[in-house]
Amino acid sequence: MSPPRIFPFGDTALVCEAPAPATLDCQRRVWAAAQAARDWPHVLEVVPGMNNLTIVFDPLETDSDALADRLRSAWDAADSAPATNREVEVPVQYGGEFGPDLAVVAGHTGLSVEEVVQRHAGGDYIVFFLGFQPGFAYMGGLHESLHTPRRAEPRLEVPAGSIGIGGAQTGLYPAVSPGGWQLIGRTEVPLFDPARTPPTLLQPGDRVRFTIAGIHE
Helix, strand or coil: CCCCEEEECCCCEEEEECCCCCCHHHHHHHHHHHHHHCCCCCEEEEEECCCEEEEEECCCCCCHHHHHHHHHHHHHHCCCCCCCCCEEEEEEEEECCCCCCHHHHHHHHCCCHHHHHHHHHCCCEEEEEECCCCCCEEEECCCHHHCECCCCCCEEEECCCEEEEEECEEEECCCCEEECCEEEEECCCCCECCCCCCCECCCCCCEEEEEEEEEEC
16 A cells, blocks of 8 residues: 655644545545544544544644654554444435435446435445534445445535435435535435434444335436
8 A cells, every 4th residue: 555645734633635536445544543542642533534534632732743753653553444244234215315316327337226226225335424514424345236326416404314326436415405416216224313322323434235116207
């Protein structure tokens, strides 16, 4: 694996960024380095991302160059953290009002609607990281035949529970929000609940399996 690039993000943060493409091996290294960094003094926040890790620190208590050296050493020494043993099953209503872009994905890929649904539900997904909004899971594992560009014009309102495809990834919208991914289905499973511990249903490293609750025209 090529060495990461470490650079400042303002005066209070460092970013450790690995070269593309995003891979599960790289994400496992991100998780391992993040776990190590959480125990360092004067580190205020650790934010794993896609192929990157951001560390927020107290600049009055620690030197950014020294912290960068420590981060580089942690990255080099980190064993790839395994995915969690947790598997989360998510039932999905595909197509129709639940997945208004299902036919768009079928047209782009050259597959039938049924083939898109079967391939999407047949995937073995791993949550790479959470971002965009609390509980939004960016997942690896989408079959290459289903890769579809985002919408040219994002929607102003995407319903909570929507499942979308954006490029080479699939993800779930935990709350109503704007969004530009191609919506192929929706689940009724609550993805974010502030009263729950942790509040997000999915965590980095979780395996996700979609099940077909229905297919609609």
